[in-house]
Amino acid sequence: MTGKTVEVSLLDLSLMLSDAIDLINPTLNNHHKQVAYIAYHIGKEMNLSPDKQNQIIIASLLHDIGALTLKDRVASLQFEIEDSNHHAYIGYLLLKNYKKFNEAAEIIRYHHQPWQDGKGEVIDGVAIPIESHIIHLADRIAVLIKKDFEILSQAKEIVKHIESRYIHMFHPKILKAFKIVMKKESFWFDLIFSSIDDKIKKLSGSKNQFLGLEELMETTKIFAYIIDFRSRFTSVHSSGVAAVAEALAKIQHWSWEDCLKIKIAGYLHDIGKLGIPSEILEKPDKLTKEEYSIMKIHPYYSYHLLDKIRAFDNDIKQYAALHHERIDGTGYPFRIQGEALKEGSKIIAVADVFTAITEERPYRKGMKEIEALKVLNKMVNRNVIDPHLVKVLSDNFAKINITRIQAQEKAMIEYNSFRKTARVRSKKYA
Numbered sequence: 001m002t003g004k005t006v007e008v009s010l011l012d013l014s015l016m017l018s019d020a021i022d023l024i025n026p027t028l029n030n031h032h033k034q035v036a037y038i039a040y041h042i043g044k045e046m047n048l049s050p051d052k053q054n055q056i057i058i059a060s061l062l063h064d065i066g067a068l069t070l071k072d073r074v075a076s077l078q079f080e081i082e083d084s085n086h087h088a089y090i091g092y093l094l095l096k097n098y099k100k101f102n103e104a105a106e107i108i109r110y111h112h113q114p115w116q117d118g119k120g121e122v123i124d125g126v127a128i129p130i131e132s133h134i135i136h137l138a139d140r141i142a143v144l145i146k147k148d149f150e151i152l153s154q155a156k157e158i159v160k161h162i163e164s165r166y167i168h169m170f171h172p173k174i175l176k177a178f179k180i181v182m183k184k185e186s187f188w189f190d191l192i193f194s195s196i197d198d199k200i201k202k203l204s205g206s207k208n209q210f211l212g213l214e215e216l217m218e219t220t221k222i223f224a225y226i227i228d229f230r231s232r233f234t235s236v237h238s239s240g241v242a243a244v245a246e247a248l249a250k251i252q253h254w255s256w257e258d259c260l261k262i263k264i265a266g267y268l269h270d271i272g273k274l275g276i277p278s279e280i281l282e283k284p285d286k287l288t289k290e291e292y293s294i295m296k297i298h299p300y301y302s303y304h305l306l307d308k309i310r311a312f313d314n315d316i317k318q319y320a321a322l323h324h325e326r327i328d329g330t331g332y333p334f335r336i337q338g339e340a341l342k343e344g345s346k347i348i349a350v351a352d353v354f355t356a357i358t359e360e361r362p363y364r365k366g367m368k369e370i371e372a373l374k375v376l377n378k379m380v381n382r383n384v385i386d387p388h389l390v391k392v393l394s395d396n397f398a399k400i401n402i403t404r405i406q407a408q409e410k411a412m413i414e415y416n417s418f419r420k421t422a423r424v425r426s427k428k429y430a
Contacts, residue, residue, distance in 0.1 A: 006261070006311045008216050010100055010209040014061040015197055016308045017223065021065060023275035023301060028064075031142055033196045036060035038138035038178070040203050041187060043131070045177040054207040056131050057200060059107035063135055065226065066090030066108075088112050090422055094226065098219055100211060111135040114169045133171045137178060140166075142191075151188045213260045217267075224267040229415065230278060234270075236411035240359055242266025243407030244351035245319075247400045249344075251392055258315075262344050265319035269348055272301030272321075284363035299324045300333040319344035323352050328383040346386040350376070353385065354393060355404060369397050 018032040039060045043053050066087040092109035095101040110132035113120045121128060144158045145151070159179060162170065181187055190199050201208075211219060224238035246263040254262065273281060276298050280291050287295060303321035306312050322336060322345040329337030357375055358366045367375065373394055380387045393400055 006213050006216065006257075006316075007210045008309055008311050010058065010211060011061075011201060011204050012309055013211070013216075013219065014058050015200070016305055017065070017226075018061045019308065020223070020226070020271050020274050020305050021062075021067070023272070024067070030196060032061045032063065033200055034142040034145070034191050035063060035135060035138045036200055037191055037196065037203070038141055038181075039131075039134050040200075041181045042134050042138060042174060042177045045181050046130075046134075046173065048130075050205075050207050052131060054204055054209075055103050055107060056134060057204055058101070059104040059111070059131060060135055060138065061200075062091065062095065062101075062104060063088075063108050063111050063139060064091065065094055066092070085110075085112050093418055093421060094222055098222060100209060100215065100219060101222070107131045107135065111139065115171045117168050130171075130174075134174055137170045137174050140169075141178070145191065147192075151192050152185060155182055155188055213257060213264075217260050217264050220264050220267040223271055224411075225415075225418070227270050227273055228411075229418070230274070230281065234281065235415050236408040237355060237359065238267050238270055239411035240355035240404045240408045241269060241348065241351045243403050244355055244400055245347050247396075247403045248347050248351060248389060248392060251396055258344075261315050262319055262347060265316050265344065265348055266351060268306065268316070269302065269320040269323050269352065270298065271305055272298035272303075275301045284361075296324075296332045303333075315342070315344060318342050319348050323348040325349070326384045327386065330384070343386075346389055350385050350389045350393060353379065354400075358401060358404065359408060369401070373397070 015033070021032065022029050036057045039056045040053060043056050048056070064087060066089065088109055088111050092105045095105035095108065098105075107129050110123070110128045113123060113128050113132060113136065115121075115133060115136075120133070140162070141158055144154075144161060146154060159182065162175070167175075190196065193199065221239075224242070228235050228238050242263045243266070245266040246259050249259045249262045276295060280287065280294060283291070299321050303317065306317040306321055309317070319342065322334070322341060325331035325334060325336045325341055325345060326349075327338055327341065327346075329335050331337075353376065354372065358372050360366045373390075376385065376390045376393070379385045380390050
């Protein structure tokens with residue numbers, strides 16, 4: 001435990017979330033960043049304010065956050081997307097209740113709205129943000145870039161393709177601004193440069209915002225929702241792990257700040273599962289040897305995603321990403337053992353197992369106290385998880401389990417509300 005106050009850059013968090021979303025379909029690697037870079041330069045050419053420019057970057061980095069499945073992600077590669085506004089609306093729902101993201105949410109909501117010779121300026125009485133129209137063009141330009149071909153030779157063909165077939169889809173002033181921006185060879189080279197993250201960070205400059213621990217804790221719920229909402233089997237798992245981990249830390253008199261950090265780690269611990277196919281995540285039966293090998297990469301993904309946030313180095317990253325390491329060194333993916341594992345990592349490990357065996361799943365009932373403690377104590381006997389933490393859990397079983405149940409019930413209400421709202425919207429626009 002460090003006790004050190006954490007401040008995290010909103011831009012760094014958005015870049016990390018962008019990389020996490022890319023795990024669903026690596027074919028789209030850096031797509032969000034390319035869109036952010038294109039959109040920023042179009043906005044700059046149009047003399048948008050620095051605040052609007054910053055919002056364009058954040059919204060661009062997260063514009064496909066609502067594409068929660070591989071099917072959705074593959075569909076977004078097509079220039080013309082069937083029901084393109086669906087994933088845009090899902091993204092809006094995920095972000096709209098978070099103060100730091102509510103402006104970006106509004107932009108994302110309409111980022112596939114076609115211009116239609118001016119008809120797309122106002123929809124259902126709502127004025128569409130100019131930033132949405134900018135991202136719409138930037139997104140479609142990025143989709144047209146072919147990774148295996150020389151970039152400069154594609155530039156004119158991309159504009160020709162848009163103007164010959166889709167001229168009515170885009171705002172004419174935005175398209176005009178892009179045609180000015182695209183004349184610089186450096187613009188195209190930057191788009192395919194391996195360090196595009198650094199380029200984007202420089203664009204944000206002094207307008208970058210920072211989140212304190214409480215804001216960070218609330219914001220990381222977005223990550224938990226994106227992770228859990230992909231599967232009806234684990235729709236509230238991360239919320240349960242976060243609540244149990246925080247409860248264990250509080251009983252052991254961790255500081256207020258460190259309790260928030262362990263809760264954040266609980267929300268983030270399975271972020272690497274975005275890289276695991278849904279058919280493996282949702283398999284009710286025992287995984288095959290090959291499937292288990294695929295599953296074992298998820299904490300490795302988590303570690304390297306969280307490694308992008310420097311403020312996570314000493315605690316949150318270690319707690320979240322090392323939850324499958326074992327005291328006897330038989331865990332994965334780093335084979336860390338014994339005292340080399342921080343107490344926070346051991347807490348998340350226990351919280352993860354406890355939540356998984358006690359929560360209700362569509363294919364089985366959760367374990368009751370006697371059965372759950374039997375499983376945990378067997379793991380203690382095998383020197384897999386921390387005996388002291390299991391003792392703490394055993395002594396406070398009812399209190400901790402109620403905390404888990406309440407947290408997951410609250411998350412389930414939010415999950416069902418989210419699904420209902422998304423379904424109503426889908427029927428409305430079907």
